[in-house]
Amino acid sequence: xxxxxxxxxxxxxxxxxxxxxxxxxxxxxxxxxxxxxxxxxxxxxxxxxxxxxxxxxxxxxxxxxxxxxxxxxxx
Numbered sequence: 391x392x393x394x395x396x397x398x399x400x401x402x403x404x405x406x407x408x409x410x411x412x413x414x415x416x417x418x419x420x421x422x423x424x425x426x427x428x429x430x431x432x433x434x435x436x437x438x439x440x441x442x443x444x445x446x447x448x449x450x451x452x453x454x455x456x457x458x459x460x461x462x463x464x465x
Contacts, residue, residue, distance in 0.1 A: 391429065396437045399430045406430075
């Protein structure tokens with residue numbers, strides 16, 4: 391999973407959801423798919439958290455020049 395990109399993980403999650411929504415997979419396979427999907431969601435969450443930490447926003451500093459300010463979601 392670590393070699394998987396965010397986009398690949400999202401596509402796999404979508405495939406898992408479609409399979410589970412059909413409802414025709416055996417119970418054991420459904421549980422395995424559910425566990426895989428849960429792991430992929432956690433993986434994507436970590437990637438998004440990492441990306442958020444890297445995001446900076448340009449804002450005017452006290453001297454009028456652009457200054458890097460950490461991204462704040464709450465604004």
